[in-house]
Amino acid sequence: MKLFKLQPEIHRFDKFSEFVDEFSVGKKDVVIVNNSIYEEFIKKLDLKSIFISPKKYGSGEPSDEIINKVLDEAGNFEFDRVIAIGGGAVMDIAKFLVLDNVKDSLDVFERKIEFKKTKEFIAIPTTCGTGSEVTSYSVAEIKSKNTKMGIGIYEFLPDYAILIPELLKNIPYKFFAFSSLDALVHAAESFVSPKSNPYTDLFAEKAIELILKGYKQLSENGREHYSEIIETFLIGSNYAGIAFGNTGVGAVHALSYPLGGKYHVAHGECNYEFFTPVFKKYTEISPKGKINKFNELIISILDLNKDADVYEELEKLLNHIWEKKKLNTFGMKEDEILKFTESVIEKQQRLLGNNYVHLEKEIIENIYGDLF
Numbered sequence: 001m002k003l004f005k006l007q008p009e010i011h012r013f014d015k016f017s018e019f020v021d022e023f024s025v026g027k028k029d030v031v032i033v034n035n036s037i038y039e040e041f042i043k044k045l046d047l048k049s050i051f052i053s054p055k056k057y058g059s060g061e062p063s064d065e066i067i068n069k070v071l072d073e074a075g076n077f078e079f080d081r082v083i084a085i086g087g088g089a090v091m092d093i094a095k096f097l098v099l100d101n102v103k104d105s106l107d108v109f110e111r112k113i114e115f116k117k118t119k120e121f122i123a124i125p126t127t128c129g130t131g132s133e134v135t136s137y138s139v140a141e142i143k144s145k146n147t148k149m150g151i152g153i154y155e156f157l158p159d160y161a162i163l164i165p166e167l168l169k170n171i172p173y174k175f176f177a178f179s180s181l182d183a184l185v186h187a188a189e190s191f192v193s194p195k196s197n198p199y200t201d202l203f204a205e206k207a208i209e210l211i212l213k214g215y216k217q218l219s220e221n222g223r224e225h226y227s228e229i230i231e232t233f234l235i236g237s238n239y240a241g242i243a244f245g246n247t248g249v250g251a252v253h254a255l256s257y258p259l260g261g262k263y264h265v266a267h268g269e270c271n272y273e274f275f276t277p278v279f280k281k282y283t284e285i286s287p288k289g290k291i292n293k294f295n296e297l298i299i300s301i302l303d304l305n306k307d308a309d310v311y312e313e314l315e316k317l318l319n320h321i322w323e324k325k326k327l328n329t330f331g332m333k334e335d336e337i338l339k340f341t342e343s344v345i346e347k348q349q350r351l352l353g354n355n356y357v358h359l360e361k362e363i364i365e366n367i368y369g370d371l372f
Contacts, residue, residue: 129179131241
């Protein structure tokens with residue numbers, strides 16, 4: 001049984017210019033990057049590379065329509081390498097450019113074509129959440145289906161993951177909060193996954209520890225100090241990516257997809273909504289399994305009394321980072337409690353199959369209802 005794989009070679013640089021020099025970035029590279037990062041860190045270097053900004057085709061989370069337009073633009077150029085500089089959205093889009101002869105990204109999500117990787121891929125995160133620089137996954141909103149779909153294939157694994165803390169120093173607080181919460185969920189879902197093992201647990205545990213201890217610092221010193229300890233979260237996100245890249249994620253992500261797809265709620269915020277409710281259900285259903293070790297880990301990191309209500313205390317800390325909202329505040333309607341439940345069961349079996357324990361339809365519906 002396969003236990004663990006780490007594909008990308010991981011590098012760290014203090015400055016973006018150091019990466020450019022060591023990797024000889026030039027005219028045969030297509031760089032997928034949004035304008036804000038380009039203007040602040042890249043423009044002054046006067047590189048001769050091909051630059052494509054996905055934001056010209058739409059903002060927010062990636063969609064199959066945006067991916068297709070980026071594919072069309074890239075098709076006008078000859079290039080040997082794909083360099084993705086950005087958050088999970090940029091990386092999820094860029095991964096399609098490494099494949100040969102892709103015209104419609106939906107064909108990839110639905111596995112209708114043969115996958116052939118023809119380009120080297122370098123991934124440079126500018127947020128501290130997705131861990132996409134070390135995973136084979138891409139997730140996008142599928143406009144025609146009004147939901148999100150994800151796919152994980154070997155060809156999407158980057159060849160190099162580059163960590164440059166400089167690129168995260170000015171990240172807006174909202175993006176820091178959503179992305180780091182996303183990383184925490186990745187690590188937590190990896191830890192309780194049926195596919196978890198001693199190797200993935202090393203990375204998942206350390207990611208959880210780094211992120212929660214970082215949150216404790218912000219709780220004590222003020223959350224405006226997040227940029228001072230941003231490298232802690234960058235590394236934590238990277239560890240979480242390594243962990244869930246080997247185990248996958250489960251119900252938290254599955255329940256988040258209909259909300260994100262319908263109401264364009266940020267992926268990290270969606271996962272945050274369902275994180276503790278799903279894990280509470282896991283604890284109720286099978287309290288003596290791996291979930292017990294997870295709860296003990298949280299008690300240790302947060303320095304709680306062993307009889308403390310783990311999820312109440314965890315919620316207090318997480319709400320200091322970002323206040324959780326009711327689902328109706330995003331625009332969700334009451335009749336969508338059942339619709340979302342049915343959508344999850346119909347379309348997210350890939351994720352539900354990776355749950356710590358099976359969640360019946362009634363339980364999923366109750367989670368939506370309680371959060372509504």
